Amino acid sequence: MDKLKPDRGLLKIDENECKGCGLCVEACPPKVIRIGDSLNHCGYRAAIYIGAGCTGCGICFMACPEPGAITVFRLVDRRATAVPVPHAQVEGAVSCASN
Amino acid sequence: MSSAMDLEYTAAQSKPKAFYESFERKEELRHQTHYCPGCGHGIVHKMLARAIDELGIQDRTILISPVGCSVFAYYYFDVGNVQAAHGRAPAVGTGIQRSRPGSIVIGYQGDGDLSAIGSAEILHAANRGENITVIFVNNAIYSMTGGQMAPTTLLGQKSTTTPDGRTAEHEGHPLHMSELLATLSAPVYIERVGLGDNKQIAQAARAVKRAVENQVRGLGFSLVEVLSPCPTIWKMPPVEAQHWVRDVMEKTFPLGVFVDRTKESRPRAATNAAPALEEIPRILGTRDEDADAIDDVPALRAQEVDLHVRVSGFGGQGVLLLGEVLAEAGMDAGLEVSWLPSYGPEIRSGTSNCHVRLASSPIDSPLVTHPNVLVAMNEPSLKKFSAGVRPGGWILYNGATLPAEYERQDIRILARDFTREADTIGDPRAANMVMLGALLEIAGTLPQASIDAALRHCVKQPKWIDLDERALVLGRSLCKQFLERGAA
Amino acid sequence: MRKQLMKGNEAIVKSAILSGCRAFYGYPITPASEITEAAAFYMPKTGGVFLQAESEVAAINMLYGASSAGVRCMTASSGPGISLMQEGISYMAGAELPCVIADITRGGPGLGNIASEQSDYHQVVKGGGHGNYHTIVLAPHSVQEMADLTALAFELADKYRNPVVLLADGFIGQMMEPVEFPKRAVAPRLPHWAVAGTADSRGNLISSIHLGCDELEAHVCNLEAKYRRVERNEPRAEDWYANGAEIVLVGYGIVGRILKAVTAEARASGLNVGLLRPITLYPFPSLHFQRLAARGRVFVVVEMSNGQMVDDVRLALNGVRPVEFLGRAGGNVPTHHEVLALVKKLAKKYCPALEPEELAHV
Numbered sequence A: 001m002d003k004l005k006p007d008r009g010l011l012k013i014d015e016n017e018c019k020g021c022g023l024c025v026e027a028c029p030p031k032v033i034r035i036g037d038s039l040n041h042c043g044y045r046a047a048i049y050i051g052a053g054c055t056g057c058g059i060c061f062m063a064c065p066e067p068g069a070i071t072v073f074r075l076v077d078r079r080a081t082a083v084p085v086p087h088a089q090v091e092g093a094v095s096c097a098s099n
Numbered sequence B: 001m002s003s004a005m006d007l008e009y010t011a012a013q014s015k016p017k018a019f020y021e022s023f024e025r026k027e028e029l030r031h032q033t034h035y036c037p038g039c040g041h042g043i044v045h046k047m048l049a050r051a052i053d054e055l056g057i058q059d060r061t062i063l064i065s066p067v068g069c070s071v072f073a074y075y076y077f078d079v080g081n082v083q084a085a086h087g088r089a090p091a092v093g094t095g096i097q098r099s100r101p102g103s104i105v106i107g108y109q110g111d112g113d114l115s116a117i118g119s120a121e122i123l124h125a126a127n128r129g130e131n132i133t134v135i136f137v138n139n140a141i142y143s144m145t146g147g148q149m150a151p152t153t154l155l156g157q158k159s160t161t162t163p164d165g166r167t168a169e170h171e172g173h174p175l176h177m178s179e180l181l182a183t184l185s186a187p188v189y190i191e192r193v194g195l196g197d198n199k200q201i202a203q204a205a206r207a208v209k210r211a212v213e214n215q216v217r218g219l220g221f222s223l224v225e226v227l228s229p230c231p232t233i234w235k236m237p238p239v240e241a242q243h244w245v246r247d248v249m250e251k252t253f254p255l256g257v258f259v260d261r262t263k264e265s266r267p268r269a270a271t272n273a274a275p276a277l278e279e280i281p282r283i284l285g286t287r288d289e290d291a292d293a294i295d296d297v298p299a300l301r302a303q304e305v306d307l308h309v310r311v312s313g314f315g316g317q318g319v320l321l322l323g324e325v326l327a328e329a330g331m332d333a334g335l336e337v338s339w340l341p342s343y344g345p346e347i348r349s350g351t352s353n354c355h356v357r358l359a360s361s362p363i364d365s366p367l368v369t370h371p372n373v374l375v376a377m378n379e380p381s382l383k384k385f386s387a388g389v390r391p392g393g394w395i396l397y398n399g400a401t402l403p404a405e406y407e408r409q410d411i412r413i414l415a416r417d418f419t420r421e422a423d424t425i426g427d428p429r430a431a432n433m434v435m436l437g438a439l440l441e442i443a444g445t446l447p448q449a450s451i452d453a454a455l456r457h458c459v460k461q462p463k464w465i466d467l468d469e470r471a472l473v474l475g476r477s478l479c480k481q482f483l484e485r486g487a488a
Numbered sequence C: 001m002r003k004q005l006m007k008g009n010e011a012i013v014k015s016a017i018l019s020g021c022r023a024f025y026g027y028p029i030t031p032a033s034e035i036t037e038a039a040a041f042y043m044p045k046t047g048g049v050f051l052q053a054e055s056e057v058a059a060i061n062m063l064y065g066a067s068s069a070g071v072r073c074m075t076a077s078s079g080p081g082i083s084l085m086q087e088g089i090s091y092m093a094g095a096e097l098p099c100v101i102a103d104i105t106r107g108g109p110g111l112g113n114i115a116s117e118q119s120d121y122h123q124v125v126k127g128g129g130h131g132n133y134h135t136i137v138l139a140p141h142s143v144q145e146m147a148d149l150t151a152l153a154f155e156l157a158d159k160y161r162n163p164v165v166l167l168a169d170g171f172i173g174q175m176m177e178p179v180e181f182p183k184r185a186v187a188p189r190l191p192h193w194a195v196a197g198t199a200d201s202r203g204n205l206i207s208s209i210h211l212g213c214d215e216l217e218a219h220v221c222n223l224e225a226k227y228r229r230v231e232r233n234e235p236r237a238e239d240w241y242a243n244g245a246e247i248v249l250v251g252y253g254i255v256g257r258i259l260k261a262v263t264a265e266a267r268a269s270g271l272n273v274g275l276l277r278p279i280t281l282y283p284f285p286s287l288h289f290q291r292l293a294a295r296g297r298v299f300v301v302v303e304m305s306n307g308q309m310v311d312d313v314r315l316a317l318n319g320v321r322p323v324e325f326l327g328r329a330g331g332n333v334p335t336h337h338e339v340l341a342l343v344k345k346l347a348k349k350y351c352p353a354l355e356p357e358e359l360a361h362v
């Protein structure tokens, strides 16, 4: 990977909303999520992002049963798109990526 | 070429706005669902919430939570919420949508809820083509109650009520609701999707959105069946449960679109606009401006009237109509009146009778067990009621002579073949009105204008009014003849 | 406006629409079908919804939906259908949803027959569904009351956010009497708690669930407090020569009519008889009974059942006066002669001061 090029995506997992089911780990195509070692306040081992390699495909987001556990960020060019990427486009991305 | 300065990360996939910011339930779970780790309900919720966001319908949406593990769906969705009884969401949705056609009604149901206890409600809502969306989460088991068999439980699948596995012989085959509902003409869109892998999940999200969008477009009934993992009851780790959906469940419940009439469906015509409030009494006929002007209620009350009439005969002889004209005329003349028919199988068995009262003071009981006039249009009526006639009262009997066993000295009896009499003026079916004419002659108190008005009110066809008027005249004259003969 | 001769079943529907009812869901059953038929005819013409449901279970749940959406709504049925509706009635009482249910009672148990009985008293007045709840129950005895009490039913349903049952029988449903309606129709209003699919109502929730023990107990206590208000404010009864009567006849619905005839005849023969006719069966007009107990020596309850309301009369009198009962069933109607004979017998027993010659012919 080109070290100078930033990742297209970034994943944030809210540790306290995660139930550690592992569905996101299973779903992520580049396998950049894993189950952590420590327990969250509910006693689950929360999933964590390994810190690099997220493509921003959004697949983990739809695979996760918890409403707010996962937030997927995408790298955008401020000059090109002032507004965040709309969902509709992302949905296309989900199916492409899984095909 | 973008410089690093111009690049930034923006949230592309985050908690949909159709979810509440925090969930008002047990303190420690303010941001989590109550579902088990890896439960399909949570995934379906997210799809639905996102569809609501994307379609911009949050304010219009009414979500119906079922009974089952998703009973608390209303904890999460920041929309109008109604919680329904087990299986009844489609009926509840019907009640909402029919009165609030601008709302987006989404029924969320489990497989026990929809395919067992609520099988009638879903079938009929689908068959009526209600403009609602149903999200049907099929996890092949009763989860909330701890893992009993559902109609969707797979053959061989163990449950707490099929400890050795479900068999076709004993419990029947798994019920294919989507296929079943697809045989109906009304549904616009029915698809079965799964949560078995990424590809299935993506398709499920699309289907959920389409099913809601169809309603937004006013097209009619849409249902998406989602094969959904229940790791807890299936006793599988979440990932294994997910794969079980794809590898096992899908074999019994094939995925696919079973109905898609979205292209040929047209938005339903808007229901008729409500009339102005002032119009309603007129539409109901509870207010009639012409009649409002009339307040010349005849002063009949001055006379003491207390008629207890029983009219009886075969069904079809016009027994009830005879009584109705009498009551209507009495009311027109300013008397207190009541009319009480026999009904139901009594009528079906061929006999028919009614109680009529006309009185100058308020009527206590509308039941006439001891008539002062019995109108017996056939012999069985005599048998049934003649003994009850009050001393000094009358029997009008439709027969040339009174059978001997009904003779009584303390009452007056006018026996005539009224059917034949009616025939002489054009139609034997007017016998009831001939007898009414006789009765009116006996009663003597009602003004002719009231009788004419009553006849016009009760009898709608002009050809019958003419005949009935002549019949009344004939009846009166027969009675007069009888009274004159008696006096002579 | 002059009165109109009309069946009780039709009067209910017209009164309902004039009272702002805009949704009717029902399932046919004799002797209530005419209500459903009249609703099918008039509702669509007056901007309302009519739908024949697939069952009474569905019908009451459709009401649950319509009422949740803030629409005045009603259904009509008879014993077997009311049995099926009990689930939904319990849910509506629990979720505090108003609605009006007409029960035109027929004979039971089971399929029984379609003749008139008053045997639904227990299932309607005591709440045939599960849980701690009451329905308000009104018992008309004339076609005019079918109209008037329907209007009252909608008012009470909204006022207390509770299902209201009009408990009538086949006679009152089927008979025609002159009836007069209000000149103006009531405009439907959207209650603040409704879930109507609008931005304003988005935050609302209709539910009968209270998961915590304390939470549910608090809800039940709130309902109880509401029922106490109902019991304080809403009991209604007709006192027909009952004030000062020594023998107090008690009957509701069509029986009330028969007892009026009995009262007239008994009084004409010198007996000090009166009638107390409960109009509200829940709340039961207990105070009326207690007041009449001062002069009344005996209360005679007449019902077209095996004796259901009589329990409430006994509770109301709490043993201070004897309660006698005469019941007919199967569609048989207590005749006024039958009741009169009993009254005369009881007069001998309880009113010895009466002149012997007056009782000579007993």
Ligand SMILES: Cc1ncc(C[n+]2csc(CCOP(=O)(O)OP(=O)(O)O)c2C)c(N)n1
Residues within 6 Å of the ligand: B067, B068, B069, B070, B086, B109, B110, B111, B112, B113, B114, B139, B141, B142, B143, B144, B145, B150
């Ligand atoms: C009338 C009635 N009968 C039974 C129940 C008990 N009950 C609650 S949930 C449920 C089964 C729900 O199963 P399903 O619809 O498959 O939903 P899941 O829990 O699997 O999501 C049952 C039988 C009830 N609440 N009401």
Ligand code: SF4
Residues within 6 Å of the ligand: A013, A017, A018, A019, A020, A021, A022, A023, A024, A025, A046, A047, A063, A064, A065, A066, A069, A070, B038
């Ligand atoms: S899918 Fe969601 S809940 Fe499950 S482990 Fe991943 S982040 Fe946690």
Ligand code: SF4
Residues within 6 Å of the ligand: A009, A010, A011, A027, A028, A029, A030, A031, A032, A033, A053, A054, A055, A056, A057, A058, A059, A060, A061, A072
């Ligand atoms: S967005 Fe795609 S690549 Fe990034 S973590 Fe999620 S699934 Fe993996």
Ligand code: SF4
Residues within 6 Å of the ligand: B034, B035, B036, B038, B039, B040, B041, B069, B139, B143, B144, B229, B230, B231, B232, B233
């Ligand atoms: S029992 Fe099954 S359906 Fe219910 S919440 Fe748990 S995983 Fe989900």
